[in-house]
Amino acid sequence: MSIPISGFSKKSKQEKIDWLVSHYFDNDPTVYKTLQLYWNSDKELQRLHDDFTENAISNYYLPFSIAPNFLINDSLYALPMVIEESSVVAAASNAAKFWMKRGGFKAEVLGTLKSGQVHFDYYGSRNALQKYFIDSKPGLLASVESLQRNMKKRGGGLKDIVLVDKTEELPGYYQLHCTFETADAMGANFINSCLENIATTFENAAMDSEYFADDDKRPEVVLSILSNYVPDCLVEASVKCRIDELMKTKEDSVKFAGDFVRAVEIASVDKQRAVTHNKGIMNGVDAVVLASGNDFRAVEAGVHAYAARTGRYSSLTSAKTDGEFFHFGIKIPLALGTVGGLTRLHPMVKLALQLLKQPSAEDLMKIAAVAGLAQNFAAIRSLVTTGIQKGHMKMHLMNILNQLNATSAEKAETIRHFQSETASHSAVSAFLEQLRS
C-alpha cells in the first residue's frame, strides 16, 4: 500500500528499493531483478553514477550511437548521438553522407554572450535609483572578483551590468542585467554565484545609501538567476550545392529543390508545422547535447523561445534557391559547455568528447547545430519524397519485432514483407501470427 515516507533520501540504496518494492510493487521479486540487471558490474563505477543525483536506484539506458561522415568546416567527424527515437541516427547518417559528397557543412559561431538578471522591486524615484546604480557599479563588479579569478584566466568573466527599467511591463519592477562570457563552460553555476553576490552587494549597500531617504523605497531583490534565453550565444550552420547535384536527374533535382524550399516556407508561416519541424531539428541537437553531458532542457527552452522571438513561432531553418544553387541553413542559440558539469565525470561523456576531438564550447555549438540541420534535411527530404513513415517504420519495425519476441528468421521474413506495406503494430502482429501458425 502506498504510504508517506520520511527521510527517504537518507536511506541506503537497498533500503530505498526494499521500501519501494514493498509499498509500490506488491513485493514483486522481478523488480529487484530488473533494477539489479541495470546496475553496472563495476561497483566503483556504479557508485559514481548513484552520486549524480538524489535517490538514484538504477540506471536508465539510452542508446549511445554513432553517425559517421559529418564533414564540418572541412574536418571529418563521427558524431556521438544519444537518443531513443529509432529513426534519428539513420536519418542523420544519411544526411551527413549526402552533404559530405557536396562540400560538407559550414558552421560559424556568431556570439557567445550569456546573461543573468537580478530582478528587484523598487518604488522610489528613478533618478535616485539611477544615481545609486552608477555609484554602486564598481562595488558590484568587485563583488565577483574572487569568484571569477579562474574564469578570467580562461578568457571569461562578468562583462557588464546595466540597470533596466521594466516598470512599463510591471509596476515597480527593475533588473540588473548582467552579461557574461563563460569560455568552455556552460556557466550556469558561475553565473548564478556571481548574480547572488551582486544581488547581496546591491541590496546591502542600498541600506546605507543616502539616495534612499525613505525606508520603504529601497530596492528589494526578488530573485537572481541566469537566463536560458541566449539569443547572443548564437551559431549558424549551412550547406550549399548546385541544384542539379541534388538528385540523379536535372528534372528531379529542380522539383526536389522547389518542394524542399516550399516545405521550409510552410514551416515559416504555419505554427503547427513549425513546432514539428523544429522538434525534428532538436532530435539531432539534443542527441549531441546529451552525449556531451549538456543540459537539454536549457537548450530546448532557449531554442524554442528564440523560434518565437518575433512574436510568431517559426522555423529555425531557412532554404532558398539562388540561380544554380540550393542553400539551406540554420541559426540557433546554444549555450553549451565542454568543461564542468558532467563533462569530466561521466565516462561515456568523456568518450564522446574524445570522439569529437576534445572540442571547445564553440566547436560543440557548431557540431550540435550541424546535427540539427542534418536532421532537418533528412526529415524534409523524406516528407517531400517518400513520406516520413517509410524510413521511420523501418527502425520502428525492429522494435515491434523485439516486443513480439520474433526470432531472427521471423525478423528477416517480416522485414521483407513490410518493405511494401504499412507496418502498424497490429499488422506486424497479425503477419507474425500467420507466420507462426
Added chain:
Amino acid sequence: MSIPISGFSKKSKQEKIDWLVSHYFDNDPTVYKTLQLYWNSDKELQRLHDDFTENAISNYYLPFSIAPNFLINDSLYALPMVIEESSVVAAASNAAKFWMKRGGFKAEVLGTLKSGQVHFDYYGSRNALQKYFIDSKPGLLASVESLQRNMKKRGGGLKDIVLVDKTEELPGYYQLHCTFETADAMGANFINSCLENIATTFENAAMDSEYFADDDKRPEVVLSILSNYVPDCLVEASVKCRIDELMKTKEDSVKFAGDFVRAVEIASVDKQRAVTHNKGIMNGVDAVVLASGNDFRAVEAGVHAYAARTGRYSSLTSAKTDGEFFHFGIKIPLALGTVGGLTRLHPMVKLALQLLKQPSAEDLMKIAAVAGLAQNFAAIRSLVTTGIQKGHMKMHLMNILNQLNATSAEKAETIRHFQSETASHSAVSAFLEQLRS
C-alpha cells in the same frame, strides 16, 4: 585519421567499434574497455537495447531516481525520474512532501485532441476546391478505416477533417487539418500513417475530378505530418493552502506568498526570466517523460510553443493569493502515451509504469504536469528565500568531490566546510588540496 566510410550501418557492432577506435581514437585501448563496461552483462537484454536505434555501440546511463510522497488527486505516488541534473530529484521530493501535508496536488485533463495536417499547394478557384473537398471527404475518411480499426476499439481514431485556407500567409497554401484521438498511445505513427493515406487519396482523386479543368491547377501535396503543437491536448495541475500554512510564522508566510507571487509575475512579463522559469518546470516534466519512455523533444516543442501562444513568451505557471489562500497552478499541453513506442519494450520503462500503477495516458499527463509544478514550486521557493545556489551546490558538490577522487572521509569534511561557503569547483579543489597536505 578521420576518413569517410561507406556501409557503416551494415557492419557488426564490433566492426563499427574497431573502425571507430582505429580512425577516431588513435587505437586507444581504453575506449574498448569503456564501451564494454557499459554493455549489459545479459547479452539478450543488450541486443534488445542495441536494436532501439541504428549504429548503437553502447548504453548511455542517466540516473533512474525516485521522488516519493506525491499526493495527486488523493492518491499517493512515488515518481520515477530520469534526469542527470543533480538537484532536480531532491527539489521535487521536497516540494512533494511540502504539499502532501497541505492537501496534495489536484490535476485534471482538459482535452486530449491531437492534430495533423496535409499541407498542399493549389492555385485554382477556391470555390472548386471547397466543392471538391466536400465531395471527397467521405472517401478521405474511409481511406483510414483499415488503419484505425484497432484505435477505434480503444476509443480513438480520426475525428474530423477540415479544409483550411492559408493563402493569406503564403500564396497557394492550403491544409487538410485532421484531428485525432489516440487513446493511451502518443499516436505519432498512427497519425502519420492516416495522414499519408488521406494525402494520397486526396491527390489521386483530384486527378479525375471534374472540378479541376486545368491540369496546372490541381491540388498538390507538399507534405503530411502530425503536429507536435497540441494546445487541445491539455492538462492542468494546482495546489492550494491557507497562506499561514506556508511558513512557520504568519509574518514569514505572508512575506513568502507575496515574494512567490511576484516571482511568477516577473516570469509572466519578462522573457529572459520566463525561459528559465519554464526550463525549471521541464526539469520535472521531462524526468517523468523520459522514465515513461516518451519523446521529450515532442513535449518540449509543444510546451514552449504554447508558452509563446499569445505572441509573448511567458510563464506556464500562475500564482495568486485570494483572501486567506495561496494558489499555484500550471496548464500545459502534453501528448503522452502509455502504450506503443518504448513503453512495452524498455524494461526500465515497464518498471516505471508499474511504479506509477499502470497509468492511462491521461493519468500520465496529470503526473507529469504535477512533476513540473512541484519543480517550479521548489525552484521559486529557493530563489525567493535562500537563492538557487545553496540547494543546487549541495548535490553538485558531490559530483565535484567524485571528480577529484575524494575519499569518504574527505567528502564528509568538505561537505561540512561548504555548508556556509560557496562551493565553486576551484574552491572545493583548493580545500581538498589543503586537507590532503
